[in-house]
Amino acid sequence: MRDTVHVNTPRFDTAAQLRQACRQGRFDAPTSGLAEGFQQGNIVILPSAYADDFLRFCVRNPKPAPILAVSEAGDPKMPSLGADLDIRHDVPRYRVFRDGVAVDTVTDLGALWRGDFVTFVLGCSFSFETALMRADIPVRHIEAGRNVAMYETNIQTIPAGPFTGPLVVSMRSFAPQDAIRAVILSSHLPQAHGAPVHIGDPAQIGIADLAKPDFGDAPVIRPGDVAVFWACGVTPQTAIRHARPEIAITHAPGHMLVTDLRTEIA
Incomplete structure (x- = not known):
């Protein structure tokens, strides 16, 4: 599977600028090297029936799945990561799984959003x-x-x-x-x-x-x-293949949620 970075990638000075470009349909490329100094996140969106098991998976596997935030069921807002953040629109590309199989890539979740969705945002290299x-x-x-x-x-x-x-x-x-x-x-x-x-x-x-x-x-x-x-x-996308939830949504590989959290060396 290959995802090629756009040749003329625009510059984003802040994470909020990048998220707005995603929300407005102006940006759908990989995010490596963009909005320098802001933490990027992998996303996993699951029906609430799977949330507790997936939370335990993250706790048991902190190297690939360091938790930055977990949403309330059905709430697309994650204010701890960005005051204006809306997980339905602010990722460049989303990957949609049905019964553990990746079936589609979309740039907006408005038509797919459900009231029982729980969003996990995990740290990114x-x-x-x-x-x-x-x-x-x-x-x-x-x-x-x-x-x-x-x-x-x-x-x-x-x-x-x-x-x-x-x-x-x-x-x-x-x-x-x-x-x-x-x-x-x-x-x-x-x-x-x-x-x-x-x-x-x-x-x-x-x-x-x-x-x-x-x-x-x-x-x-x-x-x-x-x-x-x-x-x-x-x-976690390989784990979704094994768990086979009726629906799951992640970021497309390389297409991250960019948060307002700053990247700092401890």
């Missing part, structure tokens, strides 16, 4: 990319105008109720000295997945070919680069 760029560490997919590469692994998550499945990781490649700095910087941001889960040989975590990611775009890897893998918020 895009949030620590600001820290890397501020430290003059090249983030190759941003420089190339691509979505980050994401892969399913042979690492299993800890089940909770019907939710289970493999860990998904995002991969960024660096010169060795930059890889060390990226590990240190990301470890200070646990709400953005924290330190990586693997460094080096992708075969050790079940990835056969880095050039063929399961989600996102093919990575940019330069001679001598070290591959670094972080837990990814697409992991």
Whole structure:
């Protein structure tokens, strides 16, 4: 699956500007590198009957699913993440699952919204990319105008109720000295997945070919680069495949909710 970043991606100085562009149908591209300094979030929207089990799944798997906020049932507003935020309209692209199968990608949830929906917003590795760029560490997919590469692994998550499945990781490649700095910087941001889960040989975590990611775009890897893998918020989408709720909605991989929370190094 490939999602290519728009060539002429506009600049957004604030998260609110980006959300307004999504709401008005002016932006539907991946969000990596945009609204610098604002935390980005993966989203999972489920019927309330599944909410308790999914909450336990997140608590048991905090690396791929660090919780930023959970909504009340049926409430599309999440004021702790943004005063004007409306989860029905403010994500560039949503992925719709029926009985655990991804059946559609949409840019607005107005026609699908239900009174029993509970929204989970989970931390995203895009949030620590600001820290890397501020430290003059090249983030190759941003420089190339691509979505980050994401892969399913042979690492299993800890089940909770019907939710289970493999860990998904995002991969960024660096010169060795930059890889060390990226590990240190990301470890200070646990709400953005924290330190990586693997460094080096992708075969050790079940990835056969880095050039063929399961989600996102093919990575940019330069001679001598070290591959670094972080837990990814697409992991809950693999758990939805196993849980098979009658309906579930997530972000399309790489197309995040951008919140008003600031990205800060502890």
